[in-house]
Amino acid sequence: MHTVIVGAGLAGPLLAQGLRRAGHDVVVHERDEPDRPDQGYRIAIAPEGDLALRACLPPDAYQRVLDTAGKRGSGWRVLDPQLRVVQETLVPPSPDEERDGRHLTVDRQTLRRILLDGLEVRYRAPFERYELLAGGRVRAHFGDGTNVETDLLVGADGTHSRVRPQLLPDAEIVELGQTEIFGKTPLTDRARELAPAVALDGFCVVTGPDGRFMPLAAHEFRTGGDDYLMWVVAGPSELFPADLSTMDKLDRRAHAARLVADWHPHLAALVRLGDPATVGSTTIRTAKPVPHWRTVPVTLLGDAAHTMVPQGTSAAVALRDAGLLCRRLTERGDRSLLDAVESYETEMLDYGFAEVDRSLRSASA
Template identity: 35%
Template structure:
């Protein structure tokens, strides 16, 4: 087995989003990782949010929901929600397999060779030959583009903008409650902002913090992946904006230019929220249109297959894609191993894998498209403000009526991520 990685080095690339790993995603990780590395995963997750609060863009609290505590890191449990930095999780996935990972290998195309083997070609002029090719090369997958040219990725609904602010800077401008939980700000124009503090068990020097237990401290100090990880305590923010934003602003908009654009969009908002955006580390600011895989019928299995966003793309999705990818990777690994042990053709194993993931992928894409459609309607110029006003009134009432509050709370469960995982 060999892994060919597009980034030039282990610590390269921007993997700044937070991934919310649900129970079944955690179980898939627990099944795939050595026990000590799974415990390291638990130890390197951020502190879970204590509550979910919804605010107006003037920072009036509309609704507050207490969130259940996640499982602790010491019990090996796969229950509850775990919030991980994508870069930290990347380093975990690369730990222990360093001898089979080749960096700086950007795939350009592949060819079927006589006898059924596959040759993969890379931008640096090199190539590799194997029995199975698994394309896990993201939403713009070149493997999918060549293998399933009819399976496109559609732009659907609003655009997403996100960035990070160092936690110490955010603490100077945000109310204390927003530093302890998952917060949603409902804009008058129908746009919405999500913030979540991501506080980890190590300091800026990579040393365990004084309050961290001995087991977690030992796992952090002995884990070599942390030396490649630039993750520090921060507040993550994500803004859903109208679809016109991604069409009128250049696709490459990032950094200071993106921060300035968001400042323009949020001009009527509370000064604390605008101050948060202004403090964004430009290196972490990025924008993307909402993308979802086009629905296609099952295809004839071969010894080429897809995984993760290359198979089913839902961007941004608060971690659902990561949970699905972990489960799919476990299924594929198990079926391929069984095929080799029993002398079955690997194509038969891949056919079973694709059958197991295709139906779930189509259902998830359909549900995600409906969600995006609702959000797109909420950001339309005329109906958006009307819907936003109605939503704010409904939230104020729900906060005072327990039965209605529970129903409304369920509508925000997707923001926690991993809700179906």
């Protein structure tokens, strides 16, 4: 069986790895260059993501994920703008994590390198449209002028998916009026002095009275690497310039520092020490639930299917999708391809939109 996957983020390459292990032909098409530095932030992966990584990756690649993960912190805290802890939740390691999955923190760029290792990937090949062919196949067209005929087209192309609007023209993604600028500050001795101690021991978020907030967390590689502190400066979109996404990275970093200038001085200082190449920005969006559509040989995975407010679970849900679709495709026995895809979609829409709803409620609580 031949599969074309659009998007070399997290879910797309994991599905490709699982299919490849089962002997399927699979090729990934990615819009961007390999290794964009502003795609390298630290992400927390909830246990279902760990289980999917374990199921799809070859054992040595999965071991590399564990070896390059971040050191485990003791929990998460909420701080006030003067860096006093106002809430603390300790998260001890679960004795059953081997069975139930681990809480991992990973560097996204490092994880992507592991996920992409050994795959056939066409970079600078933005997906544009598909056509359903007689006989049940599908042809995908790309912006580099190429097209490819395949048995299954998988849109794993994230929040701004080009596959989703063609498959589901009525699906809506709503902006929530929140924007964020993020970046990484190398963990030099100076940065360690400036960082709140709790940011070196798990995840913390500084919250202001007016909707501004600043998540912070160190990523210290378990087996050595360029450790860093990840920071995000977030708040109501009206606090950010309208042309933020096209602004120079140094200007975005300067704007982030200005937004926290009236808080503890260490916070703006940490932002100003951020590596400009790693600075990025985004607006917060959420998908509206969609009813299940008539299954065709085109489907969706991860943020392309169920964009959600960042609450530390979207990456794990995207990886879970990859694990589930891989299982449905490789263990389908006598079932048709469309039956396998339909059963994946039914289950994915159920837990995916439950998580969209939970993330939205927890962000507005």
